[in-house]
Amino acid sequence: MAAGWKMESSVEDVLIKISGEVDFTGTPQLREELHSFVKQTAGDVRVDLSELDYLDSSGLASLIELRKILTGDGRGVKIIAVTDQVDRLLKLTQVKPLFGMK
Numbered sequence: 824m825a826a827g828w829k830m831e832s833s834v835e836d837v838l839i840k841i842s843g844e845v846d847f848t849g850t851p852q853l854r855e856e857l858h859s860f861v862k863q864t865a866g867d868v869r870v871d872l873s874e875l876d877y878l879d880s881s882g883l884a885s886l887i888e889l890r891k892i893l894t895g896d897g898r899g900v901k902i903i904a905v906t907d908q909v910d911r912l913l914k915l916t917q918v919k920p921l922f923g924m925k
Contacts, residue, residue: 828875830856837864842874845882853882857889861896868893870922873904878912890921899923 828843830853839860845853861868870886872878890900901923905913913919 828853832856832860834860834863836869837866838869838871840871840874842876844877845875845885846877846879847881850881850885854885854888857885858892861889861892865898867899867901870900870902871904872902872909873906875906875909878909883912883916883918887918887921 828841828845828849831840831842832838839857841853868889870889886900886902893900902913905924913922913924919925
């Protein structure tokens with residue numbers, strides 16, 4: 824686990840699963856892994872945060888950056904599952920619609 828979090832991905836399913844805790848200490852490495860994943864895939868990306876216990880503003884910024892990169896390539900991103908903490912952050916910051924959430 825890198826800096827409190829772990830990212831699993833499936834190039835075939837175009838799926839990213841992030842678990843653990845993402846804060847400013849681990850965000851640079853997370854950004855690198857997200858960028859690498861985007862380069863290896865095509866089509867829309869699904870993100871599973873069902874095992875992500877904590878996400879701070881820098882981690883959220885990484886997800887927003889992921890969306891910006893993907894939309895610039897004509898691709899989309901959808902968050903398919905979240906924990907209560909992550910849901911509260913996404914709701915508070917009003918970014919749920921950016922990730923295909925209600």
